[in-house]
Amino acid sequence: MSLAPRYALLGLLVSSCSGRDPSIPALDGPLLADVVFPLPDTPVPSNDSIALWGTLGTGRATLAVNDAKIPVERNGTFAAFVEVPPGPSPVLRFLARRGADSVVRRVVLQRGRGSAAAGAASSAPEGEPKAWQRWVTMRRVPSDTADSATQWRPIYSRWRPGGELAIPISQGVRLLSDSRTARSIRLRLAPDVHVWIPAIDADTTAVARASQLRAGVPTIRIDSTDVVVRISVPERLPTTVELSAHRLLWTIYGATWPSRPAARDGDGAMVRRIVPRDSAPGRVVVDMGLAALPLGWRTEWHDGAMHLRVRRPLPRSTSLRGLMVTLDPGHPPDGTTGPSRLMEDSATLAVAQVAAAMLRERGATVSLTRTDRRALSLEARAAISEQSPAHLFISLHLNAPGPGRPPTAVYGTQTYWMHPNGRVLARLLLTEVAQAMGHPAIGMYEGDFAVLRPAWPAAVLVEGSGIVLPNREAFLRTQAGVEAYARGIVRGIERWNAAPAARALPAIN
Numbered sequence: 001m002s003l004a005p006r007y008a009l010l011g012l013l014v015s016s017c018s019g020r021d022p023s024i025p026a027l028d029g030p031l032l033a034d035v036v037f038p039l040p041d042t043p044v045p046s047n048d049s050i051a052l053w054g055t056l057g058t059g060r061a062t063l064a065v066n067d068a069k070i071p072v073e074r075n076g077t078f079a080a081f082v083e084v085p086p087g088p089s090p091v092l093r094f095l096a097r098r099g100a101d102s103v104v105r106r107v108v109l110q111r112g113r114g115s116a117a118a119g120a121a122s123s124a125p126e127g128e129p130k131a132w133q134r135w136v137t138m139r140r141v142p143s144d145t146a147d148s149a150t151q152w153r154p155i156y157s158r159w160r161p162g163g164e165l166a167i168p169i170s171q172g173v174r175l176l177s178d179s180r181t182a183r184s185i186r187l188r189l190a191p192d193v194h195v196w197i198p199a200i201d202a203d204t205t206a207v208a209r210a211s212q213l214r215a216g217v218p219t220i221r222i223d224s225t226d227v228v229v230r231i232s233v234p235e236r237l238p239t240t241v242e243l244s245a246h247r248l249l250w251t252i253y254g255a256t257w258p259s260r261p262a263a264r265d266g267d268g269a270m271v272r273r274i275v276p277r278d279s280a281p282g283r284v285v286v287d288m289g290l291a292a293l294p295l296g297w298r299t300e301w302h303d304g305a306m307h308l309r310v311r312r313p314l315p316r317s318t319s320l321r322g323l324m325v326t327l328d329p330g331h332p333p334d335g336t337t338g339p340s341r342l343m344e345d346s347a348t349l350a351v352a353q354v355a356a357a358m359l360r361e362r363g364a365t366v367s368l369t370r371t372d373r374r375a376l377s378l379e380a381r382a383a384i385s386e387q388s389p390a391h392l393f394i395s396l397h398l399n400a401p402g403p404g405r406p407p408t409a410v411y412g413t414q415t416y417w418m419h420p421n422g423r424v425l426a427r428l429l430l431t432e433v434a435q436a437m438g439h440p441a442i443g444m445y446e447g448d449f450a451v452l453r454p455a456w457p458a459a460v461l462v463e464g465s466g467i468v469l470p471n472r473e474a475f476l477r478t479q480a481g482v483e484a485y486a487r488g489i490v491r492g493i494e495r496w497n498a499a500p501a502a503r504a505l506p507a508i509n
């Protein structure tokens, strides 16, 4: 995974001390010019500069790319950032030399065409929307899915065709469409709320129903782990849950109360008060005043009712006994490959297995989303997360720079959170993983990643290190490197488990 467009300066500082890193073990194998990146036909980034990394197989070789000298590490690996020559199909010529031996490798890039084609595909005009009134049911055709998990995962609607993520809508939900383009259809969730989905994700043979369904009076169940609000409705409806500073708002679209139900008390410790509202047309809203940050939340449809399940925070503890953690070793499919071809998916699996053992030693219950190198889709990982009883979900990755960014931009650790219940964990994992790995904490970011979309359990994605950097890759090839990443994860979890901040409501959101 790549990202973080903000740390160019850091990158420059680090690049000045790269080359002949004494921590990298020396290697002197057959001379080669293995260019891991860029691949042929890679689009030239808009700043006309490109990262490159790979290996010569020997630390005794020298490397020139288009006659510019590139530092080579003791094991033959290299990572650099070069300017791309002009022209529509610029060539990077890699010349590796050891004594009288030499190997040449040419990589032809694409300027304009590649990126223009990609842009055209996503922004090609779909035409003006045409009026098209019809009831449709959310469903995914088997050919549109990567695996069985995606058969029942929600369909992610957008505010405009191909635009920003709007609201996940469960399969089976029946909605009124009021217009469409060639590839997308517009759904009416309420008189003032419209979203778009790909036309392929709708069954257009649905029969009509009333545009607003009658909702029952909310009932509340409080038990030792959850507060559950139940609202009966004749069929499953689209729903959203939003957490602001001291409130959790649950909205059900397409429902109405015959008369507004009375407010109720919550459990006191997490939910102060539960207030039904019908202030906006075409929806019912349950407004929960919070006293503490919930550990997680999710909506369910069963027994003729919509349910909002809000999970109570765990008591603070210095022991991990009773804590349930899901570790998600990132990739395959996809993933980044390091200069000497260490694969992101095998490195993250090794880290997850060591971290799982460390956590179990401390009394935690740990499950992994995968335990071998078979591919597992993002949707399947999200499904595992949402269905699991785990309190925490941590996705482990190793980073590569985004287009037009130098390899050194990923020298350090980054973490991502999406829902407020993951924010404190993201901060603690950032600090602890960076410290354990012995490199900078680049930053923590809010990010919309598929594996972070479920708000149950609290979820964080960690980019532990930049695998494209020779000395980081070499470190991750050692048991010490794997254990360092794992130890950072374990310490972050321990600090979260003991921290009052993990249960405190965010001041501003």
Ligand SMILES: [Zn+2]
Binding pocket: 001, 330, 331, 335, 336, 344, 397, 398
């Ligand atoms: Zn990744």
